Amino acid sequence: MATLLRRLAGLRCSPRPWTGVILREAHGRTSALTPRAAWPPLAGDGRPLTAGRRALCRGQHTEAEPVQVDVKRLEGDDDGIVEVLLCRHKARNALGYVFVSQLRNLVSALSNDSVAKVVVFRSLVPGVFCAGADLKERAGMNPAESDLFVHGLRTLMTEIASLPMPTIAAMDGAALGGGLELAMACDLRTAAYTAQMGLIETTRGLLPGAGGSQRLPRAVGLALAKELIFTGKRLGGQAALEIGLVNRAVEQNQSGDAAHGEALSLAREILPQAPxxxxxxxxxxxxxxxxxxxxxxxxxxxxxxxxxxxxxxxxxxxxxxxxxxxxxxxx
Structure with a gap:
């Protein structure tokens, strides 16, 4: 056992050194995440950050690249809950270059946040969590570019899964392909009964490439995961709950944010525990x-x-x- 412990000594099992981030809300509007340290030198797609793209990754609006992923820190009794807001309205939160770049930089900042106790991923786009790949952008990529981009997505999902604090995906709408892979990278998931989720890549001549082929079997078992991936089947929230893909499922409400409410309820149960x-x-x-x-x-x-x-x-x-x-x- 002593030998085994020495071999495992390199495995990180302690809290990271936290430098912290500042999360602000101004005049009732959600503000961007602003780390005390500098942002990473590269965006999610590997391209160097120009001045405009640096401003983008800090959450500042630019005409060329508007904010597609934002962040909000809750206050009062909910202090310690941080919400990642997916807000690429025109493209249903599709995983395009800018969206992925902003999400990567935000996740990087959260990984050094000593204040956040629970992170909730939610969509501000009605009826959708994340529609998956941006097929219009993907159509313009050659095979090498596509492989590199999907590799970046896979790395991003791993970074989300590696965040030190508990993470919850609130699916009030469609989570398909890469959208479900994003949700599965989180520790916990809530869903409205009306939400549709599935790894539908085989219906497009592909296979899940951002971790789905590995995380789905770990979540629901190998045989069922194979059935879902081979057929590209879509599940509603109730069915997803029955197979263990989500932790909680609820009836959708008139405002379309029932899963978000359930995610907050779950986060509030975690919040009082020792961080x-x-x-x-x-x-x-x-x-x-x-x-x-x-x-x-x-x-x-x-x-x-x-x-x-x-x-x-x-x-x-x-x-x-x-x-x-x-x-x-x-x-």
Whole structure:
């Protein structure tokens, strides 16, 4: 066991060093995410950031490249919940160059955010979460360009899955192809009964290329995942709940945001828990699922060792003994 622990020492199982970000709302409007450190030097498509594209990635509106992905930080009792807002209205949140670039930079900033305790991905486009690939852009790519772009998408989904805090996808509308792959990159999913979701790539002569062929079997089992991918079948929210693809499904409401409301309800259940413990629990589960049970137990031990020295653990024990709610600080 000692040898195994030494081999696993390189596996990151502790909270990252957080530099933090500033999330603002001005005059009731959602503002962009502004990290204290500089944004990454490259956009999601690998092209160098020009001055205009740097402004774009900071969430500033430009005529050439309007904001397609934004962010909102909730306040009051919901402080600690951050919402990623998908808002490419004209193209139903299709995964195009600009959309992917903005999402990549936003996710990069969130990965260094010590304030966010839960991140909710939601759409501001009525009736759709994310329609998947931007087929108009894809039609103009040669095979090499298409392969490179999809590789970038796959990397982006991995970065979303690797965010240290819990993430929730709220599907109030269609989540097809890459849109469902985006939702599956999140830890948890909520859906309206009317939402349609599916990996439909085989109906376009393709296969899921942004992680769907790997994440769907892990979510619903291999045989069922094969059926869904081979047939390109679409599921409603109730069916998705029955097979374990989503955590919660609800009737849609008149405002069309029932899944978002359910995602907030779920986030509020996570919010009071010890942030470091939650992040380390996510780390232990994610890494443990990819190795054999013996190695997984060693990963759990390493993560447990890290959390045992936190102030939050001591506060949790004290609160229990004093029969009061704990006051966690994330330390």
């Amino acid at each position: 470091v413990a939650v992040r380390l629990a996510k780390e232990a589960m994610n890494r443990g699922m990819e190795v054999d049970i013996t190695a997984a137990m060693a990963i759990e031990r390493m993560c447990y060792t890290r959390v045992i020295h936190t102030r939050d653990r001591k506060e949790g024990m004290a609160a229990f003994l004093e029969k009061r709610p704990p006051r966690f600080t994330g330390e």
